[in-house]
Amino acid sequence: MSSNTKIGYLTTFYNLDSAYSLASVCLGHLTMLVKNGYKVVLFVHDNFTDDSLVPNGVEIRKIVPRFLLVDYSSNQEVAPQLEEQADKVYRVLKENTQDIDIMFAADLIFQGWFLPYCIAVHKLARESKIKWFHWTHSVPSGRPAGLKYPHILRYTLPENSKLVYLKNHDLIDIAEAYGTFPKDVRIVYNPLDPRLFWNLHPLVKSLLDKYPILESDFVQVYPLSTPRMVSGKGLHTVIDIFGKLKGLNKKVCLIICNAHANDKREKQLIAETLSYASTLGLSQREIVFTSLEETPKYELGVPRDVVSQLFLLSNLFIFPSISENCSLILLEAMLSKCLLVLNESVGSMREFGKENALYFKFGSNKETIDYDNRDNFMEEVAKIIISEFNTNKALKASLDIRRNFNNQIIFERQILPLLHEI
Numbered sequence: 321m322s323s324n325t326k327i328g329y330l331t332t333f334y335n336l337d338s339a340y341s342l343a344s345v346c347l348g349h350l351t352m353l354v355k356n357g358y359k360v361v362l363f364v365h366d367n368f369t370d371d372s373l374v375p376n377g378v379e380i381r382k383i384v385p386r387f388l389l390v391d392y393s394s395n396q397e398v399a400p401q402l403e404e405q406a407d408k409v410y411r412v413l414k415e416n417t418q419d420i421d422i423m424f425a426a427d428l429i430f431q432g433w434f435l436p437y438c439i440a441v442h443k444l445a446r447e448s449k450i451k452w453f454h455w456t457h458s459v460p461s462g463r464p465a466g467l468k469y470p471h472i473l474r475y476t477l478p479e480n481s482k483l484v485y486l487k488n489h490d491l492i493d494i495a496e497a498y499g500t501f502p503k504d505v506r507i508v509y510n511p512l513d514p515r516l517f518w519n520l521h522p523l524v525k526s527l528l529d530k531y532p533i534l535e536s537d538f539v540q541v542y543p544l545s546t547p548r549m550v551s552g553k554g555l556h557t558v559i560d561i562f563g564k565l566k567g568l569n570k571k572v573c574l575i576i577c578n579a580h581a582n583d584k585r586e587k588q589l590i591a592e593t594l595s596y597a598s599t600l601g602l603s604q605r606e607i608v609f610t611s612l613e614e615t616p617k618y619e620l621g622v623p624r625d626v627v628s629q630l631f632l633l634s635n636l637f638i639f640p641s642i643s644e645n646c647s648l649i650l651l652e653a654m655l656s657k658c659l660l661v662l663n664e665s666v667g668s669m670r671e672f673g674k675e676n677a678l679y680f681k682f683g684s685n686k687e688t689i690d691y692d693n694r695d696n697f698m699e700e701v702a703k704i705i706i707s708e709f710n711t712n713k714a715l716k717a718s719l720d721i722r723r724n725f726n727n728q729i730i731f732e733r734q735i736l737p738l739l740h741e742i
Contacts, residue, residue, distance in 0.1 A: 325739070326359040328420040328450075330413075330428065332384055332437065336370040338635060342426055342457065348511035349424065351375045352731040358739075361420065363413075383416045385409050392432040394464040394471050402436060402470070409440035417450060422739060424484075426455040429498075430474055436708060438473050445478035452481035453506065453738055463497050482741070484508050508734040513631060513727040523613060523622060524629045527575065531608050533633060534726050537570040537719065538562070538705070540637055540658070541630035542651050543577040546586040546611065549593070554640030554663070557682055557698075559607065561638055561661075563600030564702035574607050575600060575630055579621030581611035631656035633722070635715050636705065640682035644668050657718075659709055661701070665689065678708060 329350060336343040346362075353360045354377040362374060366382045374380055385408050390399055417423065420709055428437045445452055451556075454477070463475050477483060483505045485494050493658045495502045514534070515525050533539055542558060549555045555576070562572045580586060590609055597607045610626070611619045637653035638661040644650070650672055653660060660677035662669040667683035680701055683689040691697050723729070 325421045326361065326419055326421040327353055327739075328361045328363060328417060330363045330384070330423055330425040330441075332386075332428070332434065333364060334365045334367050334369065334386075336373045344516070345455075345457075345510050345731065346426065347373070347375070347516060348513060348727055348730075349735070350378050351513070351516065352511065352727040354378055355727070356736075363416070367433065381416055381439050383412050385412055385630045387436060390435075392435045392474075394474075394626070395466065395468060396432075398435070398470065403439075403606055405436035406439035406443075406470075409437050410443050413440060413444050414448070417448065420450050422451045422453070424453050424455065427457055428432070428655070429454050429478070430456055430458055432474070435470060435474065439470050442476070442478045448480075449667065450480065452478060453484050454478070454481055455484045455508075457486065461497065463499065475499060482506050482738070484537070484738070486510060506734075506738055507729060508738070511727050511730040512721055512725045514589050514722065515727070517736065518629060518632060520629050521612070521623065521626045523618070523626050524633075526613065527610075527630075529634075531573055531575075531605050532571060533573050534728075535571060535723050536573040538565055538572045538574070538614065538636045538709075539634045541574075541575045541577060541627065541634050542637075543627050543652075544579070546578045546589060547583040549578060550589065550644055551574070552680055554642060555593060557640040558638045559593070559597050559600060559602065560694075560698040561702050561705070562606070563597070563602055564699045565603055565705065566606070567699070567703055568706060570706065572602070572606055574602075575610065576608065576679060577610045577622050577627050577630065577636075579611075582616060582619040584610075628652070628656075631658070634658050635709075635719060639663060639669065641666065642682075642684045646672065657714065659705065659712065659715060661705060677706060711723070 329346065331346060333343065336347060338344060350360055350362060354375050360549055361379045363381050363384050365384050365386050368382050371380055387405050392398065428434045428441060467475060475498055477500045483494060483498060485491060485505055485507055486509060488507055491502055495505050504716065508575050514520060515528060528534060529565055544553045558574065562574050566572050581590060594604060594607060610622050631652055633659055634656060637658040639650060640663045644666055645668060660673055662673045662677045662679050663682040664679035665681045665687045
């Protein structure tokens with residue numbers, strides 16, 4: 321695909337109200353297209369007000385005409401001004417789409433409200449070089465009998481066009497509703513990217529771009545103070561288990577939100593910890609210290625909203641700390657629905673984790689554990705974690721969305737093939 325390809329996104333938006341699900345889908349598409357280097361033009365009404373919400377790099381053209389719309393049903397008598405409205409849309413679009421190679425249009429064909437735009441799109445599609453992709457968010461109904469102009473246009477695929485539907489189920493029905501064949505229907509799921517859904521902190525967005533967080537099977541965030549991270553918080557034990565998870569063919573990412581890391585002693589401890597992790601096969605993409613991001617900005621710690629957002633992205637919390645009272649990070653992990661792996665050697669952990677966690681003896685300031693084979697023990701812990709995860713439908717569903725419905729994956733698997741059709 322040429323870097324000069326320009327993609328239009330035709331809407332009747334006057335804002336990007338988050339209550340309107342189609343606006344969220346549009347934002348996802350615009351974001352992924354710009355991120356992957358495409359020139360994008362968003363076509364909206366002339367009274368559009370949410371310029372600040374449109375991703376940087378997207379050109380906004382406020383040219384789409386506005387009318388008092390009528391929800392036309394099949395073969396309903398049309399208003400006298402319909403053709404005049406359609407002609408106005410056609411002339412404005414023809415003038416302002418001369419540089420567009422591909423046009424995405426959402427729900428402008430099928431819905432009765434948009435019949436003036438439907439007529440205009442059909443006419444423009446016959447005359448222009450534009451390759452059209454028509455998103456259809458409505459469940460198809462049967463094709464009515466005896467359709468006449470202009471209603472038949474709502475059930476007819478314009479020239480030089482493909483339909484885009486949201487699921488494979490009903491694919492034949494949607495093709496038949498438009499009087500075409502399955503070969504003219506493309507499937508694109510709605511994206512749900514954490515960066516948009518949760519309005520993430522810039523640091524969290526940066527971490528998602530740099531590290532394999534979205535695609536990992538197991539993600540843990542571990543907030544701690546750097547001087548005590550090994551001696552008190554058992555970080556090596558967490559790393560041991562993550563190494564075993566990776567050895568069992570799982571993708572992993574451990575994010576250590578470490579505070580108090582501005583002294584050279586702490587920096588040396590971080591370097592030694594990364595070196596230890598590398599002996600277990602874990603790279604610096606899989607073991608992340610937030611203090612090393614944008615140094616020295618986060619050496620003293622990260623904002624609380626960064627921690628809470630990373631917890632939302634996590635699904636595992638291994639907590640081998642040797643001493644705890646009422647651990648705030650344990651409560652945060654529980655609130656964030658992480659699979660809990662707690663230290664049975666610290667009695668207070670069961671007080672809070674109750675029967676809702678896995679417990680293993682990792683040792684404490686009151687109990688020393690002598691393992692017959694520490695390496696085998698850590699591997700068994702990893703196997704039990706995997707087994708427990710595989711029976712938890714909620715965690716598996718969350719992983720599926722995080723991994724397979726983020727913007728980049730939807731772009732690579734479903735949007736990019738559309739663009740290559742040209």
